[in-house]
Amino acid sequence: MNATDAYRLGREITRKADKILNLTKTGDVLVITTAGTAYYRNQTSEDVLEGILNQARGRVSYGKGNLLMLRKTRLDPLDFAFIVRKGNDLIVAYFKNASMTPLYVGTVSQNMTLTQYQALQKKLGSDTFPIASLANAWAIGLSPDILREAAFHGHVCLGTISGYAMIETLLKYYPATNEFGLPLEGVSYQVVGVPGGSDDDVFIYAMDATPGKRAYVGFNTTADTNIVGFIRWNSKTKTGTLIIMAYSQQELINKYKQETKATAVSELKFNAWAVKKLTTSPESLVKILYAFDNLTQDQVNYIMGYEPTKGNTTISAAGLDLNYILNQTNLVNATPANRTYITGNLTYGDLKNIGRLAAEKAVELFRAMGINLEKDDYHLFVLTSAGYVRINGQDTGAVWDGIFDVLGSRLSRKTLLPVHAPLWGQLKFDFCLINGTQKIIRSMYYNLTTGTFTVQSSANYIIQEVLPYDPPFDVLMGWLFHNHVCGGSSPGYLIADYIFQNYPRGENEKYIYVTTLDNCKDDILFMLLGVSAGQGTYSNQRLTTEETRLETEGGMNGMVGYIVVWDEKTNTGRVAIITWQGPRFAAGSNMYEEYIRLYKHDYSSPNLIALPTVSKAAERFINREELNILLSGGTGSMNALQYIFSIPANRTREDLIPVNNGGSQNGNQGGVPGIPGGSTGGSTGGLPSGSHGTAGHADYTPGAEHTASPADVNAASEVSEDSPMEAKRAYEVTNATSTSGGADSSWYVYGIVGVLVAAGLVAFGFVRGGAGK
Numbered sequence: 001m002n003a004t005d006a007y008r009l010g011r012e013i014t015r016k017a018d019k020i021l022n023l024t025k026t027g028d029v030l031v032i033t034t035a036g037t038a039y040y041r042n043q044t045s046e047d048v049l050e051g052i053l054n055q056a057r058g059r060v061s062y063g064k065g066n067l068l069m070l071r072k073t074r075l076d077p078l079d080f081a082f083i084v085r086k087g088n089d090l091i092v093a094y095f096k097n098a099s100m101t102p103l104y105v106g107t108v109s110q111n112m113t114l115t116q117y118q119a120l121q122k123k124l125g126s127d128t129f130p131i132a133s134l135a136n137a138w139a140i141g142l143s144p145d146i147l148r149e150a151a152f153h154g155h156v157c158l159g160t161i162s163g164y165a166m167i168e169t170l171l172k173y174y175p176a177t178n179e180f181g182l183p184l185e186g187v188s189y190q191v192v193g194v195p196g197g198s199d200d201d202v203f204i205y206a207m208d209a210t211p212g213k214r215a216y217v218g219f220n221t222t223a224d225t226n227i228v229g230f231i232r233w234n235s236k237t238k239t240g241t242l243i244i245m246a247y248s249q250q251e252l253i254n255k256y257k258q259e260t261k262a263t264a265v266s267e268l269k270f271n272a273w274a275v276k277k278l279t280t281s282p283e284s285l286v287k288i289l290y291a292f293d294n295l296t297q298d299q300v301n302y303i304m305g306y307e308p309t310k311g312n313t314t315i316s317a318a319g320l321d322l323n324y325i326l327n328q329t330n331l332v333n334a335t336p337a338n339r340t341y342i343t344g345n346l347t348y349g350d351l352k353n354i355g356r357l358a359a360e361k362a363v364e365l366f367r368a369m370g371i372n373l374e375k376d377d378y379h380l381f382v383l384t385s386a387g388y389v390r391i392n393g394q395d396t397g398a399v400w401d402g403i404f405d406v407l408g409s410r411l412s413r414k415t416l417l418p419v420h421a422p423l424w425g426q427l428k429f430d431f432c433l434i435n436g437t438q439k440i441i442r443s444m445y446y447n448l449t450t451g452t453f454t455v456q457s458s459a460n461y462i463i464q465e466v467l468p469y470d471p472p473f474d475v476l477m478g479w480l481f482h483n484h485v486c487g488g489s490s491p492g493y494l495i496a497d498y499i500f501q502n503y504p505r506g507e508n509e510k511y512i513y514v515t516t517l518d519n520c521k522d523d524i525l526f527m528l529l530g531v532s533a534g535q536g537t538y539s540n541q542r543l544t545t546e547e548t549r550l551e552t553e554g555g556m557n558g559m560v561g562y563i564v565v566w567d568e569k570t571n572t573g574r575v576a577i578i579t580w581q582g583p584r585f586a587a588g589s590n591m592y593e594e595y596i597r598l599y600k601h602d603y604s605s606p607n608l609i610a611l612p613t614v615s616k617a618a619e620r621f622i623n624r625e626e627l628n629i630l631l632s633g634g635t636g637s638m639n640a641l642q643y644i645f646s647i648p649a650n651r652t653r654e655d656l657i658p659v660n661n662g663g664s665q666n667g668n669q670g671g672v673p674g675i676p677g678g679s680t681g682g683s684t685g686g687l688p689s690g691s692h693g694t695a696g697h698a699d700y701t702p703g704a705e706h707t708a709s710p711a712d713v714n715a716a717s718e719v720s721e722d723s724p725m726e727a728k729r730a731y732e733v734t735n736a737t738s739t740s741g742g743a744d745s746s747w748y749v750y751g752i753v754g755v756l757v758a759a760g761l762v763a764f765g766f767v768r769g770g771a772g773k
């Protein structure tokens with residue numbers, strides 16, 4: 001491989017970190033970086049990762065779980081955190097924006113003093129909690145697959161841990177039976193989430209319940225963002241089970257204080273406690289509120305939306321509409337199973353050996369065809385579910401390192417491709433040799449009981465279809481997330497391009513994307529835009545084809561979704577409805593080849609008959625209150641798209657700023673006292689904006705600063721106990737408060753007893769009220 005600038009940067013920065021921290025000596029090292037999503041000199045940055053791996057000389061590898069790719073966007077700066085363990089301490093060297101001079105070298109341990117924490121925060125700004133939480137979770141041995149999920153989500157938090165606890169509880173009592181869904185999009189469960197609770201990202205990630213596969217639907221139908229519904233469909237009986245779970249941050253904190261006798265609650269220490277619970281008794285972290293059997297197809301369609309044939313959605317999704325669900329008279333209590341799972345004790349070496357054996361098996365299979373597989377062959381691709389699936393309850397990422405040892409295949413070389421799968425899935429492999437457009441594939445899966453490989457007659461995956469055309473790294477990551485390539489996913493990259501070009505983010509701004517016409521492309525958008533259901537910056541409010549149709553002079557466009565560029569400082573934003581009209585290619589042309597040329601801005605193909613059109617149907621300025629209405633699905637009589645059109649087009653941002661203060665005061669009634677006010681107050685009242693300024697970073701996480709005014713928050717949790725359920729209708733304006741970021745806030749508190757940002761708890765009394773069963 002040619003040493004690109006990006007590759008050299010990865011090496012140099014690792015060498016520098018090595019000098020400071022002695023990483024190659026200590027061996028116990030973690031690297032967290034935005035490389036892989038952030039661009040370097042207008043290019044994808046996988047070569048940076050390759051440089052890090054080579055310079056670290058085996059101390060860092062994907063399989064060891066000590067290289068974490070923090071998911072951002074191509075617009076974000078290229079940052080690096082190198083962390084080593086020194087006794088009980090954790091030391092970080094943090095490099096910002098590809099600078100070779102570390103911005104901070106010092107402790108990041110959960111045991112740091114307040115002064116140390118403040119020094120860290122002054123330098124790292126909104127990156128403090130992501131780095132600190134990942135580092136400390138790694139240090140206490142959190143499973144690498146959970147760490148990767150957390151890097152996908154943005155940090156380790158209670159929602160991360162509880163999300164996994166919910167999955168374990170689900171698999172114990174309501175285990176997966178069969179897959180269902182449209183062709184290529186089969187899943188064992190559909191997930192109805194409420195964005196803003198970090199658990200949502202866990203389901204999308206660890207259950208492979210992606211929105212693009214129509215397996216995740218969720219918008220703010222209730223104020224409680226820590227609640228979720230799982231639908232399990234029995235294809236034989238044509239009935240389903242609906243399991244509704246939740247976790248209560250407040251209750252868990254009370255339990256934590258009781259058990260540890262801690263008077264102050266620091267989120268990092270609390271996380272450590274919760275991680276221990278996850279390993280010893282996951283059920284103690286969560287509650288099954290309801291489990292109903294007898295769910296009919298009509299009821300599933302009401303909740304999730306319905307698409308009788310691909311591309312034609314005839315019923316919009318109502319999401320987790322508890323009023324509807326609890327009023328269905330046909331539902332009966334489901335009978336739980338009681339599966340027990342044994343967690344295995346395979347070592348890193350054992351797991352790595354499985355990868356080694358799989359690769360050796362492939363070598364043997366190709367040799368039988370007269371082909372010698374050579375190490376480091378860039379035409380050989382390994383597609384595998386390793387790193388997503390577990391065997392005996394254990395992460396299988398180490399398998400990657402075994403494959404690397406034999407074949408030199410690695411994600412940063414685009415030759416080892418981990419394909420998204422649910423954690424209960426099968427460990428499988430496609431070895432694919434590409435010669436021009438010709439592909440030779442050998443496939444196998446790992447047989448857990450015998451410890452052998454079963455060779456399959458057909459391929460497991462279809463992602464190899466795009467490999468001859470050298471797709472950019474970031475779209476490849478999107479496709480791996482989607483778990484397949486298809487016509488429906490291909491537009492995602494072009495829509496993201498349009499958004500980056502036409503709606504760049506300024507300082508203090510973040511993206512929120514809401515899907516209105518849900519299909520495969522949404523998984524690519526989700527990945528590229530760096531949005532997150534868990535952080536409340538992504539919703540899937542699935543509308544019908546009819547509702548999203550926009551007739552224009554140029555023909556028929558689909559209003560696929562809307563992007564909000566939200567300014568945290570002024571509490572205002574710009575919303576634009578995005579429309580899409582597909583390209584036309586000559587009959588017989590290869591759609592993937594043609595699309596990938598478009599991704600590379602190559603419009604010279606003779607097969608290109610008509611360019612795709614990405615456009616905006618409406619663009620408006622909005623305030624917090626209007627954002628909340630949008631994220632809760634509209635006003636009831638108007639859906640979100642209609643609501644956007646109803647906002648005056650001639651409004652300016654300046655018009656909104658005075659209005660906004662009132663709006664955000666109203667927002668307080670929605671159950672997050674202290675958050676909107678706190679964040680407004682904070683920003684005007686001397687929030688340490690300097691730290692963001694020096695960091696040169698566009699992202700701004702309000703949660704990190706809430707600790708400045710936490711005193712009023714305790715009261716919030718008291719209110720929650722007995723809220724009547726009638727008050728919690730879907731579409732309530734006041735419900736949609738989670739977008740303040742408060743629900744996902746990080747909190748780090750010293751010396752204040754029981755202080756918490758307890759977002760979303762108002763609704764909890766209601767849901768728990770019916771939880772007696």
Ligand SMILES: [Zn+2]
Pocket residue numbers: 153155156157158159160198534744
């Ligand atoms: Zn979170």
Ligand SMILES: [Zn+2]
Pocket residue numbers: 184482484485486487488489520
């Ligand atoms: Zn698809």
